[in-house]
Amino acid sequence: MTLLLLLLTLSWTAPHDDGSIGGAVAAYDFRYAADSTLIASGVSIPTGVPKAPGTLETMSVTLPAGVWFLALRSQDDAGNWSPWSNVIRAQDVLPDTTPPAAITDLRVQEPVP
Numbered sequence: 079m080t081l082l083l084l085l086l087t088l089s090w091t092a093p094h095d096d097g098s099i100g101g102a103v104a105a106y107d108f109r110y111a112a113d114s115t116l117i118a119s120g121v122s123i124p125t126g127v128p129k130a131p132g133t134l135e136t137m138s139v140t141l142p143a144g145v146w147f148l149a150l151r152s153q154d155d156a157g158n159w160s161p162w163s164n165v166i167r168a169q170d171v172l173p174d175t176t177p178p179a180a181i182t183d184l185r186v187q188e189p190v191p
């Protein structure tokens with residue numbers, strides 16, 4: 079039996095410490111869950127140190143096969159948490175099991191001498 083995993087590359091823009099101004103945030107809280115309403119109690123995913131505000135953050139995540147919802151929030155150095163981000167849905171890319179259609183126009187193009 080093959081152990082199926084879901085491999086994702088995620089990205090977001092690094093936020094500011096104080097709303098839309100200030101330096102980098104201190105930490106991220108990145109989670110996934112089987113239900114979009116359960117993100118806050120979902121499984122934590124380790125992230126790197128937050129980058130400078132406005133920088134594109136990218137991260138590779140490996141999850142068990144299935145359908146998952148993911149979101150993150152950030153914390154400043156005073157301990158304040160941002161609201162949760164938008165929630166994204168990720169699922170396995172199912173194997174392609176649809177074959178090509180049958181060719182139906184096979185014919186002799188010219189008489190063979």
Ligand SMILES: [Ca+2]
Binds near residue numbers: 097
């Ligand atoms: Ca702040």
